[in-house]
Amino acid sequence: MSDVAHLAGVSTATVSRALSGRGATVTPETRERVLRAATDLDYHVNHLPRNLRLRSSRIIGLVISDIENPYFTAVARSCEDVAQRQGYHLVLSNTDEDAGREVASLLTMTAERVAGVILASTGQSNEGVRRLLATGIPVVALDRRIEGVDVDAVTVDNEASAYQAVSHLIGLGHRRIAIIGGPRTASPISERQSGYEAALRDHGIPVDQRLVRQADLREHGGHRETLHVLDLEDPPTAVFSVNNLTTIGVVRALRDCNLHFPAQLSVIGFDDSPVAALLDPPLTVVDQPTRQLGARAAELLLRRVERPDAPVQEVILPARLVVRGSTGPPPDPA
Amino acid sequence: MSDVAHLAGVSTATVSRALSGRGATVTPETRERVLRAATDLDYHVNHLPRNLRLRSSRIIGLVISDIENPYFTAVARSCEDVAQRQGYHLVLSNTDEDAGREVASLLTMTAERVAGVILASTGQSNEGVRRLLATGIPVVALDRRIEGVDVDAVTVDNEASAYQAVSHLIGLGHRRIAIIGGPRTASPISERQSGYEAALRDHGIPVDQRLVRQADLREHGGHRETLHVLDLEDPPTAVFSVNNLTTIGVVRALRDCNLHFPAQLSVIGFDDSPVAALLDPPLTVVDQPTRQLGARAAELLLRRVERPDAPVQEVILPARLVVRGSTGPPPDPA
DNA sequence: TTGAAAGCGCTAACAG
DNA sequence: CTGTTAGCGCTTTCAA
Numbered sequence: 001m002s003d004v005a006h007l008a009g010v011s012t013a014t015v016s017r018a019l020s021g022r023g024a025t026v027t028p029e030t031r032e033r034v035l036r037a038a039t040d041l042d043y044h045v046n047h048l049p050r051n052l053r054l055r056s057s058r059i060i061g062l063v064i065s066d067i068e069n070p071y072f073t074a075v076a077r078s079c080e081d082v083a084q085r086q087g088y089h090l091v092l093s094n095t096d097e098d099a100g101r102e103v104a105s106l107l108t109m110t111a112e113r114v115a116g117v118i119l120a121s122t123g124q125s126n127e128g129v130r131r132l133l134a135t136g137i138p139v140v141a142l143d144r145r146i147e148g149v150d151v152d153a154v155t156v157d158n159e160a161s162a163y164q165a166v167s168h169l170i171g172l173g174h175r176r177i178a179i180i181g182g183p184r185t186a187s188p189i190s191e192r193q194s195g196y197e198a199a200l201r202d203h204g205i206p207v208d209q210r211l212v213r214q215a216d217l218r219e220h221g222g223h224r225e226t227l228h229v230l231d232l233e234d235p236p237t238a239v240f241s242v243n244n245l246t247t248i249g250v251v252r253a254l255r256d257c258n259l260h261f262p263a264q265l266s267v268i269g270f271d272d273s274p275v276a277a278l279l280d281p282p283l284t285v286v287d288q289p290t291r292q293l294g295a296r297a298a299e300l301l302l303r304r305v306e307r308p309d310a311p312v313q314e315v316i317l318p319a320r321l322v323v324r325g326s327t328g329p330p331p332d333p334a
Numbered sequence: 335m336s337d338v339a340h341l342a343g344v345s346t347a348t349v350s351r352a353l354s355g356r357g358a359t360v361t362p363e364t365r366e367r368v369l370r371a372a373t374d375l376d377y378h379v380n381h382l383p384r385n386l387r388l389r390s391s392r393i394i395g396l397v398i399s400d401i402e403n404p405y406f407t408a409v410a411r412s413c414e415d416v417a418q419r420q421g422y423h424l425v426l427s428n429t430d431e432d433a434g435r436e437v438a439s440l441l442t443m444t445a446e447r448v449a450g451v452i453l454a455s456t457g458q459s460n461e462g463v464r465r466l467l468a469t470g471i472p473v474v475a476l477d478r479r480i481e482g483v484d485v486d487a488v489t490v491d492n493e494a495s496a497y498q499a500v501s502h503l504i505g506l507g508h509r510r511i512a513i514i515g516g517p518r519t520a521s522p523i524s525e526r527q528s529g530y531e532a533a534l535r536d537h538g539i540p541v542d543q544r545l546v547r548q549a550d551l552r553e554h555g556g557h558r559e560t561l562h563v564l565d566l567e568d569p570p571t572a573v574f575s576v577n578n579l580t581t582i583g584v585v586r587a588l589r590d591c592n593l594h595f596p597a598q599l600s601v602i603g604f605d606d607s608p609v610a611a612l613l614d615p616p617l618t619v620v621d622q623p624t625r626q627l628g629a630r631a632a633e634l635l636l637r638r639v640e641r642p643d644a645p646v647q648e649v650i651l652p653a654r655l656v657v658r659g660s661t662g663p664p665p666d667p668a
Numbered sequence: 669t670t671g672a673a674a675g676c677g678c679t680a681a682c683a684g
Numbered sequence: 685c686t687g688t689t690a691g692c693g694c695t696t697t698c699a700a
Contacts, residue, residue, distance in 0.1 A: 001693065011671045016695055025669060044465065047445040048386045049694035052676050055382070057446070059425070067411050073402045080401070080428055084435075089442055091393075092426035094414055101418075108423055111381040112391070131378065219608050248608050255612070274553050274582050275609045278589070335677065345687045350679060358680095359685060383678035386692050 001043065008037035019045060051113065059089045060301060061109040061117040063102060064142075066217075067094040071244055071271050071290060072120070075142065078294030079118060086302055088115060097217070099124035110135050116301040121146045123185045138304040142297045144187045152304060154297040154315045158188045161286045161319035162195025162242070165268045168284075168321060169238045170203045173329045174266060178211040178229040178236035180222050180246050189217075192242040192270075211236055215246050222249025223256075230257055237265060237330035244271035251279065262328030272322055281325025288319045335377065342371035353379060385447065393423045394635060395443040395451040397436060398476075400551075401428040405578055405605050405624060406454070409476065412628030413452060420636055422449060431551070433458035444469050450635040455480045457519045472638040476631045478521045486638060488631040488649045492522045495620045495653035496529025496576070499602045502618075502655060503572045504537045507663045508600060512545040512563040512570035514556050514580050523551075526576040526604070545570055549580050556583025557590075564591055571599060571664035578605035585613065596662030606656055615659025622653045 005012045010030060017024035018034035026034075037043075051057045062079055064072040080090045091114065093105040099122045106128025109117055116138040119129065126148050132139050133149065141153035169177050179196045182189040197207050210232055215221025222241060226249065229236055241247040247269030254261060261267045261281070269276060272287035296315050304310060339346045344364060351358035352368035360368075371377075385391045396413055398406040414424045425448065427439040433456045440462025443451055450472040453463065460482050466473050467483065475487035503511050513530045516523040531541050544566055549555025556575060560583065563570055575581040581603030588595060595601045595615070603610060606621035630649050638644060 012694080013672080013696075014670060017670085020695085022695095027669065030669080042468075044441070045445055046447065046693065047442075048382075048389065048391075048447050049676085049692065051446075052382045052386045052678085052693085053695045055676070057382075059446070067414070068404065068407045070402065070404070073407055076426075077401050077428060089439075089446075090426065092410075092424065094411060105423075107378070108381075111379055112385075112393075112423075113380065113382050134376075248612060251612055252608075255614075274586075275612075278582060278585055278609075279612065280589075280614050346677085347679075347688080348686060351686085354679085356679095361685065364685080380677065383676070383692085385678090386676085386694085387679045389692070 001045075003041055004034065004037045004043050007041060008033045010034060020050075056113050056115055058087060059091055059112070059114045060298070061091045061093060061105070061114045061119075062142075063093045063095060063105050063109075063117060063119045063121075065095050065097045065102075065120055065122060067092065069245060070273055071288065074290035075294035075297075078291045079298045080294075082295050082298035083302070088302070095122060097122050103128040106132055110137060113137070115305050116140070118142050118297045118301055119146065120144055123147065123187065136308070138301060138308065140297050140301045140304070142293065150312055152300045152313050152315075154293055154300060154317070156188065156288050156293065156319050157316050158191035158319070159195040159198070161288075161321065162192040162240070163199045164195075164321050165240055165286050166196050166199035167203070168323065169240065169266060169268065169327065170199065170205065172238075172266065172327060174236075174238040175205055175330075176208070176211065176234065176236040177205075177238045177240060178213065178226075180213050180215050180225050180229075180239060180241045180243075180250060182215055182217045182221070182243060182246070184214070186217075189242055196240060215243075215249070217243045218245050219249040219252070222246030223253045224249070226250045226253035227256070230259070238267070238327070239265060240268045242270050244269065244273065247271075247276075247283070247285075251283075261326045264331055266327040266330070268321075268327060277324065279326070284324045284327040285322050286319050287322050289317045292317055335379075337375055338368065338371045338377050341375060342367045344368060354384075390447050390449055392421060393425055393446070393448045394632070395425045395427060395439075395448045395453075396476075397427045397429060397439050397443075397451060397453045397455075399429050399431045399454055399456060400579075401426065403579060404607055405622065408624035409628035409631075412625045413632045414628075416629050416632035417636070422636070429456060431456050437462040440466055444471060447471070449639050450474070452476050452631045452635055453480065454478055457481065457521065470642070472635060472642065474631050474635045474638070476627065484646055486634045486647050486649075488627055488634060488651070490522065490622050490627065490653050491650050492525035492653070493529035493532070495622075495655065496526040496574070497533045498529075498655050499574055499620050500530050500533035501537070502657065503574065503600060503602065503661065504533065504539070506572075506600065506661060508570075508572040509539055509664075510542070510545065510568065510570040511539075511572045511574060512547065512560075514547050514549050514559050514563075514573060514575045514577075514584060516549055516551045516555070516577055516580070518548070520551075523576055530574060549577075549583070551577045551579055553579050553583040553586070556580030557587045558583070560584045560587035561591070564593070572661070573599060573601050575601070575603045578603065578607065581605075581610075581617070581619075585617075595660045598665055600661040600664070602655075602661060611658065613660070618658045618661040619656050620653050621656050623651045626651055 018031040095102040213225035215225045276283040352365040429436040547559035610617040
């Protein structure tokens with residue numbers, strides 16, 4: 001940088017002003033000279049000292065629980081689009097639903113003084129979040145609320161969408177509807193279960209706890225729990241799967257049992273994908289607004305980076321039931 | 335930090351040595367005192383000055399062309415696992431096959447002085463790579479070679495695997511085999527096309543250019559090009575799709591035309607996934623070793639971070655044909 | 669509008 | 685083994 005200053009015949013302060021041009025006042029002519037000198041010397045700014053001086057970087061962290069889940073990658077993509085447009089870069093970190101990894105990630109991000117963090121928390125510890133906030137780094141909760149801290153959040157109206165999905169099944173005549181759920185610690189999952197229970201209750205159908213299963217949020221869990229409910233003496237006529245990965249397991253289980261949907265069993269999954277529409281028949285699903293989730297989260301975060309003490313905001317987005325071929329009336333009573 | 339030094343009754347240099355403990359020599363007793371002081375004051379190290387001083391961060395960049403492609407997320411996951419185990423963090427950047435975004439990403443990573451970069455290049459410009467290397471930041475090519483620069487690389491033996499896939503079809507009796515390819519600029523794609531041509535040639539089958547299609551690497555392209563070849567007066571009896579996203583389009587096109595595989599047309603796709611096995615019948619695919627690709631790339635990079643002038647290494651991993659139900663003998667001549 | 673100079677908070681020579 | 689000291693390369697007051 002001092003080389004550039006020399007060549008342009010100015011001070012390093014002026015080079016800085018000319019190049020970063022942040023509200024700085026430089027003669028167009030001086031700027032021109034500096035720019036040319038920088039080009040001639042193939043000079044490119046180094047962010048390390050800048051970050052130190054500014055006590056922050058233009059990087060925002062996105063911490064998700066499963067990088068291989070299309071739901072999160074869709075969210076990540078839209079986050080990145082928004083961030084990039086504002087001149088921020090995205091650091092992606094994958095926790096695998098492991099609270100320890102989550103904390104470790106957040107501590108590193110704190111140490112690196114990222115500009116802010118968007119977090120889909122495992123919900124098992126908020127130590128990492130507390131340190132971020134203590135260091136003055138804003139946090140936006142994505143997909144899941146974070147217990148015990150008051151931060152901006154972008155979530156989906158899980159209860160309403162589950163209610164709608166289950167009501168659809170009830171409307172088709174189903175009475176025995178299984179739910180393949182997950183750990184209650186994740187708020188979206190427990191909200192979907194609540195929506196399921198509310199829909200049954202409102203239609204005068206008692207909740208049969210044997211039909212309420214908790215799987216891991218993987219294909220394996222969906223497969224196992226589906227086999228479990230199919231094995232009951234009074235099996236369900238419909239299955240509501242609350243997660244895209246478990247849905248794959250559900251479909252595989254039906255395939256294994258040689259059961260066809262919707263003739264023998266109706267299926268509703270969560271999250272849409274090109275492949276959901278490719279199954280035969282195509283899957284009825286609850287489609288989450290992933291694009292918007294990511295974009296809104298990034299917007300909320302960047303807004304707060306600029307105005308750290310704006311009022312806390314919570315955005316709840318609606319999901320939408322996409323009715324396709326995997327749901328139909330229950331089979332005639334055996 | 336100076337607060338901690340005060341409380342522990344030592345200098346900041348000793349605090350640094352005690353906390354980062356890099357080959358540093360501190361009495362266990364002193365370290366103990368420093369650690370306690372740090373805990374008492376809730377002190378946590380700030381990487382910004384450290385990065386400046388060390389002229390580098392412990393962050394490695396991973397630049398991919400499509401964050402929503404399961405192939406790349408699987409690679410990213412294994413990269414991150416390896417990196418994290420060595421105390422590095424991963425910055426993920428998505429270029430969307432856009433050379434401009436690729437260059438911009440690499441310039442930012444250069445400015446942030448990441449420890450190294452793993453790059454699946456669009457192959458349209460190596461300006462970003464040149465600046466990285468000029469700044470002394472190592473680069474590993476992933477999936478695709480980078481023209482004009484001599485760097486470590488981890489790729490798949492695309493030609494051999496395509497050869498194997500097409501030979502499988504020929505062995506079943508197919509003679510008219512279409513390939514749904516992509517832009518030749520991406521080396522894996524053009525290698526797969528070469529493998530396709532070699533297999534035909536070795537079996538005495540002429541290459542019919544009307545069956546060689548170049549799609550974008552998206553679902554849409556696969557769909558369109560499949561419809562195109564099906565519309566020929568002499569349509570193929572088998573389709574080889576060289577990309578996981580185009581394969582989805584291929585399957586959708588067959589669905590649209592009410593064609594069943596393998597009875598009326600055999601299909602081979604690229605990249606395995608839980609869903610490929612769920613289609614009815616399940617898809618025959620070329621399964622790339624994504625786990626290994628990511629892990630080897632990260633290992634190569636970290637090795638080079640430590641020994642910058644080790645000899646350049648190129649790792650070529652084999653892919654494997656997984657024969658399932660979507661391939662069978664061609665239909666009886668009409 | 670520009671320059672001089674101070675400093676961001678660590679790390680690493682060097683001396684003791 | 686530990687302290688002193690000198691930076692890392694920018695940004696930003698403050699004064700001219």
